[in-house]
Amino acid sequence: MTDFQAMLRADLRGGSPYGAPQLDVPVAVNTNESSHPVPHDVVEAIAAAVTRVAPGLNRYPDREFVELRTALAGYLSVTTGCEIDREQVWAGNGSNEVLQHLVQAFGGPGRIALGFTPSYSMHPIISRGVGTTWVDGLRDASPDRFDIDTDLAVAQVREHDPHVVFLCSPNNPTGTALRLETVTAVYDAAPRAIVVVDEAYAEFARPGTPSALTLLPGRDRLVVTRTMSKAFAFAGVRLGYLAADPQLTELLRLVRLPYHLSSVTQAVALAALTHARTMLSMVEQIKASRDALVQGCTRLGLDPVPSDANFVLVGGFADARASWQHLLDRGVLVRDVGLPHHLRITAGTMQETQSVLDALALTLDQDGKGTA
Structure with a gap:
């Protein structure tokens, strides 16, 4: 059997490809896509x-x-x-x-x-x-x-x-x-x-x-x-x-x-x-959803980073990987970016943002530092 690892360029051996989970879940807010369909x-x-x-x-x-x-x-x-x-x-x-x-x-x-x-x-x-x-x-x-x-x-x-x-x-x-x-x-x-x-x-x-x-x-x-x-x-x-x-x-x-x-x-x-004006009309809705996500996470005792993007990096998780899994178990897919105690959450529609906040509330423990 061919040893492709041996044939691979030495500087690429052991590397990891880019990848974000593509899962069929009710609320997918892990890849910073727009949740709004094209008008x-x-x-x-x-x-x-x-x-x-x-x-x-x-x-x-x-x-x-x-x-x-x-x-x-x-x-x-x-x-x-x-x-x-x-x-x-x-x-x-x-x-x-x-x-x-x-x-x-x-x-x-x-x-x-x-x-x-x-x-x-x-x-x-x-x-x-x-x-x-x-x-x-x-x-x-x-x-x-x-x-x-x-x-x-x-x-x-x-x-x-x-x-x-x-x-x-x-x-x-x-x-x-x-x-x-x-x-x-x-x-x-x-x-x-x-x-x-x-x-x-x-x-x-x-x-x-x-x-x-x-x-x-x-x-x-x-x-x-x-x-x-x-x-x-x-x-x-x-x-x-x-x-x-x-x-x-x-x-x-x-x-x-x-x-x-x-x-x-x-x-x-x-x-x-x-049709740039029509396409960009969704931006203000997404920004409002992002700001609602920041405010909601703050109320839950988490530590969201102020954001100028269509996502929010949220800190304050005792075990980010465990919290990621608990959210997924509740139908919400967010992104574990490898930063201790942090998860990244895309700002979706207002309904999706509320679903995220509801799932976070269930996931967090009573002191808001969460592993469910």
Whole structure:
């Protein structure tokens, strides 16, 4: 029998793939999807768009996806007030592919990527997947604090001199947003690095939370990534994108696969962007549900982290894994992200949030520090 482990690249042996349970439960709030279905009028627009392109599926799609990049640039310009040109925009099959393009182009063997954990678990997986050395940086000297300490971050950047730096705002799994001063300090301290600010959850940020898109002018090594999976309720479409200096985005063509965005993907994404206001109307409902989740968990004696995302990291569990199982036994699937005493809970519909709170109340013991 073939020993595939022996044949596998040495740096991948013993690794674990990305994975979140996909279980058929009444309340699935573990992967930060939107619980709101795509509105009917948008469904009709998508169906019409796919019908238009279907006869031409015998031909390859627009390799440069010009119309889609133009629409994405327009969306960012309108919603953030930043002037974004289509030459600054790049897209892929989910933001993971966009992030992979960045590491393929600017990472690789002999190069270093630095992130500040806990953060998005795909950043190290993507980096290691193309042979980049990954460095787990600290967010704060205290393991119980989840904001990035700017001075500590700068010190780590100077120590490791990375080629790629990952920042997350709002951060996954903590939900905490970055101050722009932190982004600029890290950028200035990393003169040879591509600095990536992952803003997958930016549309859910509380009022006054800034976007790193405002920092792009004059910073040609800065990249801001976004996705349509979250705020657009489009997780099943797989469309992520970034904004950066046009010379940087030009270089990403060296590593993308030919015709990597299908005609159908482009058509579906364009239809949704045409109805952006309708799609984003769900965001305020999700933010209200998130805030209700924070308030409800606080009343239960738990310790939710203030969130600018569509999820809440909740602390205060005596045994997070046991509580995860007790919630699942009650039909509620949340995410165990491996942080002691914490579970991450997506903000679903108001009804789902109430179901989560009801299940938590049953799960917690009388002093609110729960193992049921």
